Amino acid sequence: MIPTQYYLLLSAAVFCIGIFGVLTRRNALIFLMSVELILNAANINLVAFSFQYGNLSGQVFALFAMGLAAAEVAVGLGIVLVLYRNFSDIDVTEATTMRW
Amino acid sequence: MVQLPTWTALSPTLLLGLTAIVLLLVDSIDPDSSNNELLAGVAGLGSIAAAATSVWFIVAGTGLPAENGELISLFDDQLVVDQMALFFSFLVASVLTLVVVASYDYMADKARQAKYYSLTVMAATGMSLLGSANGLAVAFVALELASLPSYALVAILKTNKGSVEAALKYFLVGALSSGVFLYGISLVYGATGSLQFDAVAAALTDGVPAGILGIGVLMIVGGVAFKTASVPFHFWAPEAYEGAPAPISAFLSSASKAAGFVLAFRVFATALMGDAVLAVVDWVLVFQVLAIVTMFVGNFAAATQENVKRMLAYSSVGHAGYVLIGLAALTGGSSDAYVLGSGMMHLLVYGFMNTGAFLFIALVEYWDIGRTFEDYNGLATQAPLACAAMTVFLFSLAGLPIGGGFFSKFNLLMATVRSGTWFLGAALIVNSALSLYYYTRVVKAMWIEEPASGLEIERYPIGLYTAVLVAALVTVLLLPGFDAVSQTAETAASLL
Numbered sequence A: 001m002i003p004t005q006y007y008l009l010l011s012a013a014v015f016c017i018g019i020f021g022v023l024t025r026r027n028a029l030i031f032l033m034s035v036e037l038i039l040n041a042a043n044i045n046l047v048a049f050s051f052q053y054g055n056l057s058g059q060v061f062a063l064f065a066m067g068l069a070a071a072e073v074a075v076g077l078g079i080v081l082v083l084y085r086n087f088s089d090i091d092v093t094e095a096t097t098m099r100w
Numbered sequence B: 001m002v003q004l005p006t007w008t009a010l011s012p013t014l015l016l017g018l019t020a021i022v023l024l025l026v027d028s029i030d031p032d033s034s035n036n037e038l039l040a041g042v043a044g045l046g047s048i049a050a051a052a053t054s055v056w057f058i059v060a061g062t063g064l065p066a067e068n069g070e071l072i073s074l075f076d077d078q079l080v081v082d083q084m085a086l087f088f089s090f091l092v093a094s095v096l097t098l099v100v101v102a103s104y105d106y107m108a109d110k111a112r113q114a115k116y117y118s119l120t121v122m123a124a125t126g127m128s129l130l131g132s133a134n135g136l137a138v139a140f141v142a143l144e145l146a147s148l149p150s151y152a153l154v155a156i157l158k159t160n161k162g163s164v165e166a167a168l169k170y171f172l173v174g175a176l177s178s179g180v181f182l183y184g185i186s187l188v189y190g191a192t193g194s195l196q197f198d199a200v201a202a203a204l205t206d207g208v209p210a211g212i213l214g215i216g217v218l219m220i221v222g223g224v225a226f227k228t229a230s231v232p233f234h235f236w237a238p239e240a241y242e243g244a245p246a247p248i249s250a251f252l253s254s255a256s257k258a259a260g261f262v263l264a265f266r267v268f269a270t271a272l273m274g275d276a277v278l279a280v281v282d283w284v285l286v287f288q289v290l291a292i293v294t295m296f297v298g299n300f301a302a303a304t305q306e307n308v309k310r311m312l313a314y315s316s317v318g319h320a321g322y323v324l325i326g327l328a329a330l331t332g333g334s335s336d337a338y339v340l341g342s343g344m345m346h347l348l349v350y351g352f353m354n355t356g357a358f359l360f361i362a363l364v365e366y367w368d369i370g371r372t373f374e375d376y377n378g379l380a381t382q383a384p385l386a387c388a389a390m391t392v393f394l395f396s397l398a399g400l401p402i403g404g405g406f407f408s409k410f411n412l413l414m415a416t417v418r419s420g421t422w423f424l425g426a427a428l429i430v431n432s433a434l435s436l437y438y439y440t441r442v443v444k445a446m447w448i449e450e451p452a453s454g455l456e457i458e459r460y461p462i463g464l465y466t467a468v469l470v471a472a473l474v475t476v477l478l479l480p481g482f483d484a485v486s487q488t489a490e491t492a493a494s495l496l
Helices: A004-024 A028-053 A057-087 B006-029 B036-060 B083-106 B113-132 B136-154 B161-192 B197-203 B210-227 B236-243 B246-271 B275-280 B283-303 B308-328 B336-367 B384-398 B405-419 B422-447 B462-477 B482-494
Strands: B072-074 B079-081
Touching: A004 A028, A004 B161, A028 A057, A028 B161, A057 B136, A057 B161, B006 B036, B006 B072, B006 B079, B006 B083, B006 B113, B036 B083, B036 B113, B079 B083, B079 B113, B083 B113, B083 B246, B083 B336, B083 B462, B083 B482, B113 B136, B113 B246, B136 B161, B136 B210, B136 B246, B161 B197, B161 B210, B161 B236, B197 B246, B210 B246, B210 B275, B210 B283, B236 B246, B236 B308, B246 B308, B246 B336, B275 B283, B283 B308, B283 B422, B308 B336, B308 B405, B308 B422, B336 B384, B336 B405, B336 B462, B336 B482, B384 B405, B384 B422, B384 B462, B405 B422, B405 B482
Parallel strands: none
Antiparallel strands: B072 B079
């Protein structure tokens, strides 16, 4: 059996890649993919810990999280679409009509 | 007396959900429906019914422990119906009612009305459900149910650049913070082996893996900070509130913030309270820092704005800082119920006065007379009644004894005194004094400045006026009626 720490390291790596993508990429679609990586990093954790503790609540919650991630992407793509229609670009730094 | 089945305790949330589905049904039958009376009527009736049911249950003591000391819990303990859940159901449903009544005029000539109403009620369902969540899993699902329709609502004016930009920023920060929040949940699950609040609290003894738990708790703080628009995840708030249709800004800044706080109250006061956690990561200290920084950031930024809606948006960030005192002043001692309760009181009063203020902005947008302080010059010569209501909201937000805001801020101050966190109280006083400056600028513009030539208002929309005046009336009535609120809030907080 693979020790749980390895899963934790894997998920931490995936999480960090996701955060890196969010912070450095300007393309809205890549941003969505990066968020997806973050959510799936959490899912890896949930499933691994669920296996370690021998209860199913983590696994079931991971299924819920996948469903919610899909719903979030659906709303996100809709917003990216209207972004493209209004600003003719999906660069997230282009939309700057409001400023503090 | 007839004994209702247990599941009916969830009625306020169920009524909201049912209303959302009925509206969705109307939308699927007639997608281009602009039958404003029907749509606003259904949404309004549903939200009033939910608010009334919540009050009935609070008065009847549904959320109090039964004779055997147990609270009503449903779905294998995933949802709990206590006074706090009912308190926040009432808050969300009443804000929703005001917003729906105002939208009757605001959305009258806009497209996609059926979607607008059903999404609003759906978001309210999620917020109300969040108040009943008794585990991290349900809390996350409810949080997303509240968030996803909100993103779509901010973008509902699809051809308006401001609306789209606001939705983009709201969504980007929201998606990131929900990811971080979920990762935090997974780590807390890893440290405790459970998602249930009580079970998490029971599993948190001295032997927990400190690193995993500590990072997990900090990430959960991040998720809460987004939903409540507190530092460091507050950047979306001014943009989203400024770009969104004003009734939606009202809804998000009042109800959505309250939902974020009820989540925080439950997670931190129920699951993560205890010496074993505080020894690993002192989240009380984290909240103390966040509360003070949020107050100062919100109020100083608000003071420099030229746009009234944006000023209110930043003031809403500042108010998140005030309510954070409800978490930051927890000591684990006897004052805790009062501290939490004072945060809840402020949220309720804030729900009415802030919604009212944003709905006044909606009224001004409806008249199309501009957004800056100068544009408000002499407005009182044309609409004295609405301006009087706005004056009540602003002075109550500042904490003057003209509305419930005075007592709720006073209670927050007393909470800091009782728990010995005097620096929080000092920050509260300094910031309230500062906030009086920028609130007064609006009042001065409305009542004292000369109106610009050609300022004339022809239409007095009945829905918007009703919503603004009712909100003002409730804000004022909360001054004599504050005892009822404070007692309910303290009882609710003591049950956690």
